[in-house]
Amino acid sequence: MLRFLLNDSIVNEPGVDADLTVLEYLRGPRNLCGTKEGCASGDCGACTAVVGWLESGQLRYKSINTCITLLGSLHGQQLITVEHLQDGETLHPAQEAMVNCHGSQCGFCTPGFVMSLFALTRNPPEPATDRKAHIERYLGGNLCRCTGYRPIIDAANQVLDTAAPTRDKFERNAQETINRLSEIEPASEGNGFYRPRNVDELCTLRARYPDAPILAGGTDLSLEMTQRLKRFDKVICIQQIADLTYLTSDKDHHYIGPCCTIADLVHGLQYLGRDLVNLLHRFGATQVRNQATVGGSIANASPIGDLAPVFISMGATVVLQSIDGKRSLPLEDFFVGYRQTQLLNNEIVREIIVPRSLPVAKSRSSPTSEGSEAGSPIADTLSVLKVYKVSKRIDDDISTICASFYLQRQGDRIETLRTGFGGMAAVPKRAHALEKLVCGKVIDNALIAKAGAVLAEDFQPISDARASAAYRLQLAENLFRRLCIETGPESIVSRVGEHV
Ligand SMILES: Cc1cc2nc3c(=O)[nH]c(=O)nc-3n(C[C@H](O)[C@H](O)[C@H](O)COP(=O)(O)OP(=O)(O)OC[C@H]3O[C@@H](n4cnc5c(N)ncnc54)[C@H](O)[C@@H]3O)c2cc1C
Ligand code: FES
Ligand code: FES
Numbered sequence: 001m002l003r004f005l006l007n008d009s010i011v012n013e014p015g016v017d018a019d020l021t022v023l024e025y026l027r028g029p030r031n032l033c034g035t036k037e038g039c040a041s042g043d044c045g046a047c048t049a050v051v052g053w054l055e056s057g058q059l060r061y062k063s064i065n066t067c068i069t070l071l072g073s074l075h076g077q078q079l080i081t082v083e084h085l086q087d088g089e090t091l092h093p094a095q096e097a098m099v100n101c102h103g104s105q106c107g108f109c110t111p112g113f114v115m116s117l118f119a120l121t122r123n124p125p126e127p128a129t130d131r132k133a134h135i136e137r138y139l140g141g142n143l144c145r146c147t148g149y150r151p152i153i154d155a156a157n158q159v160l161d162t163a164a165p166t167r168d169k170f171e172r173n174a175q176e177t178i179n180r181l182s183e184i185e186p187a188s189e190g191n192g193f194y195r196p197r198n199v200d201e202l203c204t205l206r207a208r209y210p211d212a213p214i215l216a217g218g219t220d221l222s223l224e225m226t227q228r229l230k231r232f233d234k235v236i237c238i239q240q241i242a243d244l245t246y247l248t249s250d251k252d253h254h255y256i257g258p259c260c261t262i263a264d265l266v267h268g269l270q271y272l273g274r275d276l277v278n279l280l281h282r283f284g285a286t287q288v289r290n291q292a293t294v295g296g297s298i299a300n301a302s303p304i305g306d307l308a309p310v311f312i313s314m315g316a317t318v319v320l321q322s323i324d325g326k327r328s329l330p331l332e333d334f335f336v337g338y339r340q341t342q343l344l345n346n347e348i349v350r351e352i353i354v355p356r357s358l359p360v361a362k363s364r365s366s367p368t369s370e371g372s373e374a375g376s377p378i379a380d381t382l383s384v385l386k387v388y389k390v391s392k393r394i395d396d397d398i399s400t401i402c403a404s405f406y407l408q409r410q411g412d413r414i415e416t417l418r419t420g421f422g423g424m425a426a427v428p429k430r431a432h433a434l435e436k437l438v439c440g441k442v443i444d445n446a447l448i449a450k451a452g453a454v455l456a457e458d459f460q461p462i463s464d465a466r467a468s469a470a471y472r473l474q475l476a477e478n479l480f481r482r483l484c485i486e487t488g489p490e491s492i493v494s495r496v497g498e499h500v
Pocket of ligand 2: 036037038039040041042043044045046047048065066067068
């Protein structure tokens with residue numbers, strides 16, 4: 001039995017299809033048509049709603065794209081739709097601000113924007129984020145073709161300027177909502193939608209139904225239904241398994257549970273440097289980052305995914321688990337062909353283990369200064385992770401190329417380089433020939449030219465709608481040059497910088 005809070009009413013749904021999306025449910029049987037359908041693929045935000053859930057007894061809220069969220073995943077949570085924001089005859093401050101600032105013209109995008117504004121009022125900015133960036137992050141997943149955005153940003157500023165949103169009816173009713181959500185018992189199955197409570201139950205189900213897809217955030221799997229019109233009569237949902245949602249570290253490694261979302265990673269991996277955080281902020285948009293998981297990003301084996309190149313460059317290991325036990329393999333060996341992996345159909349991605357630093361090169365014993373970045377003083381000796389995502393848009397766009405470099409340099413000589421590239425081959429992949437060429441070499445223009453040549457040995461990219469093969473190869477060379485400039489001492493910048 002599926003049981004959740006729809007606005008302020010508990011609903012029980014014994015018989016909904018396992019693959020029904022929240023948007024289909026709202027606009028179909030519920031007739032709540034304020035939530036709009038635009039793209040049905042998570043790209044436009046017209047279908048944005050807000051989900052409330054309990055974490056350590058406290059209510060938390062996040063915005064989601066209802067078109068790529070399966071209804072069964074809402075068990076035990078609250079779904080807030082645009083129809084419920086108003087308090088009696090009084091508009092919610094997020095609605096009021098849109099009216100006052102003329103944030104709506106044709107109105108199609110407006111309910112989605114209002115829900116994103118509502119989510120904005122419920123979540124503080126991330127550390128060291130100014131208001132402009134905070135607003136842009138919350139609105140980056142919503143498209144408007146009429147207003148030019150300025151009035152909507154004015155509305156966001158107005159909402160943040162007033163204290164009212166935090167004293168709205170949701171705040172007044174918070175304790176009652178907490179009580180009602182606490183009373184919902186976990187349910188392990190409903191009409192083919194399975195919700196295992198722990199990893200053992202999950203492995204048993206995986207062995208019993210090897211063809212049933214695993215649902216983590218659903219940002220990828222849902223597209224099978226909404227874009228490819230596939231139907232699934234069984235789905236195994238893993239979001240609710242607390243044992244799969246963690247991000248811990250010891251002195252040598254980070255351990256990442258597969259259900260860790262991209263939003264969780266942004267908080268957990270801040271200290272790995274601004275580059276990685278910037279990349280994570282460019283992963284889809286807020287609604288996608290709130291749902292998308294690390295395990296889903298690795299398991300779907302997208303050649304243009306943004307996490308695998310980074311983790312490969314850092315020498316990550318993936319742990320797989322089945323009813324028969326666990327096995328580990330280097331992440332770079334996990335991907336075997338276009339969207340093909342070594343995952344057996346009774347296995348799950350159980351953990352990603354990421355070393356905290358590259359082993360120091362054997363050829364020299366050099367101290368390291370971790371985490372130096374562009375913008376901070378350039379150290380003579382450093383060990384640094386640099387990540388570059390090139391896409392047509394800054395926000396909410398898939399990579400043309402994602403390149404990650406884990407570099408150790410002493411003076412103007414590269415000690416060690418480990419790479420990870422997405423968008424250059426059918427799988428995310430290291431550039432072995434490049435790494436071999438540059439290790440132990442002094443950085444100069446001749447080296448960069450040779451790097452361009454060996455990248456063509458490493459990769460034979462395809463031409464597609466995003467970029468031609470030649471463009472991708474040139475881009476990869478340019479990104480290597482950029483790495484040298486951004487991390488190099490003055491001597492390197494003056495030697496190789498004039499070509500940029
Ligand atoms: C609008 C939009 C924007 C996007 N932008 C980006 C982007 O900028 N960068 C990027 O890299 N990706 C992007 N994506 C792709 C997607 O969000 C990511 O790949 C995401 O990490 C998938 O995670 P998920 O939890 O949603 O996976 P799901 O959709 O739940 O699952 C994806 C696949 O992995 C399997 N799976 C999930 N978890 C496990 C597990 N633990 N063990 C075994 N199998 C598992 C599922 O069965 C399914 O086949 C975007 C997607 C959308 C819709
Ligand atoms: S309809 Fe476009 S994001 Fe859902
Ligand atoms: S007001 Fe028309 S799309 Fe935004």
